[in-house]
Amino acid sequence: xxxxxxxxxxxxxxxxxxxxxxxxxxxxxxxxxxxxxxxxxxxxxxxxxxxxxxxxxxxxxxxxxxxxxxxxxxxxxxxxxxxxxxxxxxxxxxxxxxxxxxxxxxxxxxxxxxxxxxxxxxxxxxxxxxxxxxxxxxxxxxxxxxxxxxxxxxxxxxxxxxxxxxxxxxxxxxxxxxxxxxxxxxxxxxxxxxxxxxxxxxxxxxxxxxxxxxx
Amino acid sequence: xxxxxxxxxxxxxxxxxxxxxxxxxxxxxxxxxxxxxxxxxxxxxxxxxxxxxxxxxxxxxxxxxxxxxxxxxxxxxxxxxxxxxxxxxxxxxxxxxxxxxxxxxxxxxxxxxxxxxxxxxxxxxxxxxxxxxxxxxxxxxxxxxxxxxxxxxxxxx
Numbered sequence: 001x002x003x004x005x006x007x008x009x010x011x012x013x014x015x016x017x018x019x020x021x022x023x024x025x026x027x028x029x030x031x032x033x034x035x036x037x038x039x040x041x042x043x044x045x046x047x048x049x050x051x052x053x054x055x056x057x058x059x060x061x062x063x064x065x066x067x068x069x070x071x072x073x074x075x076x077x078x079x080x081x082x083x084x085x086x087x088x089x090x091x092x093x094x095x096x097x098x099x100x101x102x103x104x105x106x107x108x109x110x111x112x113x114x115x116x117x118x119x120x121x122x123x124x125x126x127x128x129x130x131x132x133x134x135x136x137x138x139x140x141x142x143x144x145x146x147x148x149x150x151x152x153x154x155x156x157x158x159x160x161x162x163x164x165x166x167x168x169x170x171x172x173x174x175x176x177x178x179x180x181x182x183x184x185x186x187x188x189x190x191x192x193x194x195x196x197x198x199x200x201x202x203x204x205x206x207x208x209x210x211x212x213x214x215x
Numbered sequence: 216x217x218x219x220x221x222x223x224x225x226x227x228x229x230x231x232x233x234x235x236x237x238x239x240x241x242x243x244x245x246x247x248x249x250x251x252x253x254x255x256x257x258x259x260x261x262x263x264x265x266x267x268x269x270x271x272x273x274x275x276x277x278x279x280x281x282x283x284x285x286x287x288x289x290x291x292x293x294x295x296x297x298x299x300x301x302x303x304x305x306x307x308x309x310x311x312x313x314x315x316x317x318x319x320x321x322x323x324x325x326x327x328x329x330x331x332x333x334x335x336x337x338x339x340x341x342x343x344x345x346x347x348x349x350x351x352x353x354x355x356x357x358x359x360x361x362x363x364x365x366x367x368x369x370x371x372x
Contacts, residue, residue: 088258088324089293096363101363133255136255160298164302174302178298178300179295200363
């Protein structure tokens with residue numbers, strides 16, 4: 001059936017498509033306005049959300065076997081990284097960067113802590129995590145738990161973690177994992193994210209600006 | 216006279232060859248600044264870093280790096296794709312002519328599995344780098360403690 005003039009139905013579809021396109025364009029345009037309005041944002045290398053996001057409930061444990069959940073994110077700033085202890089390059093490098101950030105922020109009169117959540121809870125027991133994270137800084141916190149607990153947190157943050165099958169003859173597997181560092185504010189909300197390549201200088205500098213805007 | 220003139224270029228070439236020979240005798244491939252990152256006490260995986268230089272006119276390939284102090288060693292490259300860090304095994308590592316390749320944190324590294332002895336800062340580890348021309352280069356890599364406090368040293372007031 002090939003008619004030159006559109007039938008009433010196809011005209012409705014056409015109008016519908018135009019409305020959807022206009023709405024999308026308007027949405028993108030207003031989203032850009034909102035992002036531009038967030039002021040000093042453009043000077044940050046971090047991505048800060050115009051409105052900090054609430055964190056949905058999750059239940060994990062820290063390296064002292066104490067519950068680590070939403071309440072644990074309250075009352076102080078938390079930098080959070082997702083890694084694992086059988087990781088030879090990225091995780092030690094990131095924890096070194098975070099230790100350098102900690103040194104750079106020592107003069108601040110705010111409570112800041114640094115957390116590594118394992119994406120490999122099967123091998124990373126609280127004891128093993130304790131040895132790993134406190135090697136870099138005695139105040140660093142390791143967090144592990146059940147697969148379900150981990151999913152509760154990683155899903156809402158968009159964290160990817162995949163076990164890579166080892167080569168034949170090798171018994172140790174590697175993990176692909178999101179390399180970013182997440183920042184939570186003292187209200188326990190997801191506030192900003194630092195994407196790789198990570199630089200201690202930039203993270204510390206950005207954090208000072210974020211803190212100024214927050215207070 | 217004509218005869219001498221004819222032989223002159225050959226003579227110059229011969230002299231230059233003699234002058235060049237010490238340069239040519241230098242190894243085609245050099246390994247500089249090897250080091251191993253000290254790992255937390257319970258760790259069974261470590262990483263080694265270095266710079267491998269190709270001084271020659273031929274493109275060589277690093278076929279394997281091994282260490283008698285570890286059960287196994289593999290060349291890996293950390294790649295961040297869409298924010299996700301992945302380890303890619305590197306089977307053959309080509310060395311560009313008159314160029315170098317850097318193994319550095321967050322990039323190319325030698326992943327070392329299961330140390331056969333405890334390794335702390337100050338220890339030295341033997342690494343054997345195998346080149347496609349059949350050469351192998353042995354270096355001693357010091358174990359270095361890098362926890363992020365050092366790169367802040369110059370910021371102290």
